[in-house]
Amino acid sequence: MTRPIVSDTSAIYALVSTVDDFHQVASTTYTHLVDERVELFITSYILLEAYALIQRRLGFATLATFVSGMQESMNVVWIDSDMHQETWNAIASRDGRGLSFVDWSTIVVARRLDAEIFTFDSDFLREGIRVIP
């Protein structure tokens, strides 16, 4: 059985930008997930990063199209105070080394959902997190 998937910023950007180094593999992976109706999630913190990158680098029209399409395919996990605190505990226990706070929040959500992370950030692998592709 396919596990749920949580997307991180790298995957989102690779999907949107056609010239990105990871665009081809990202779009094939995502299309397959959509076709298989795998449960897809994105966190509010990832949305914040993705919105900033897409709006600034690709324009608001692109952002609006992303938001509209994303709402069809992904469930938004709104990071609450519990999750935020759990994220802080994780990063603090490592003295801030390695992954960013947003990355850790994605891990927290993925663990709660028993999900894998859709990412092109190899740092997740070093933490022993299950990732795709």
Add this chain to the structure above:
Amino acid sequence: MQKNKRKLSQKEKEELIGILLNKYLIDKDGLQRALPELVQRLDIIFPRAREVENTPPPIRLTELELSTARTILEKVLNALDSGVVSKEQALIGLESWAVLVCGGSDFDYLYQQEEKLWQLIEKATGRDLRSRTKSYRKTFQDREAARPVKILRGLTFQLTQDMRLSGIILDAAELRKRQKALSFVGIAADSATDVAARHDDYLFEIYSHD
């Protein structure tokens, strides 16, 4: 505390159910801690679709069968590029497509050729199914359907026992959802190719200019 005896409207009930289901979906553990009886009931009422889906057992195809299907499909697609594909050739191409989907190892190639899939279907059925708002079913005479093969979300081929195409089924609503979900893929081109990999650096750049 005074009891509020006002009856909930249908809309209010639906909103409350929506909130509960959303919580169930994204934070089942949290809901389990607060309302274990509710989670137990929801597990029964809403089993995940994929757990109850009736999918036929996978077909075991030999490498020879798969490579033959690849060769045939490639020839048909080349002919399509030249604009000389008959209805019969289109059907053969679609059969090969379905065989490769069953094989499960050619997704990358097939996704890249998706535009041609729809062109082949149009040759075979005389209709452009992508823009249809109503569902559609086409059966090919004298061929008994033995196995459904999901080509992509919203589009299923029926194959006979000997892997001939016996029908095409379009679920227009599912296809619309797929198209919406994919609507943002590849819609823009950045000037840099490494933004996904180095998004933290690019975010820093954005924020430092604010």
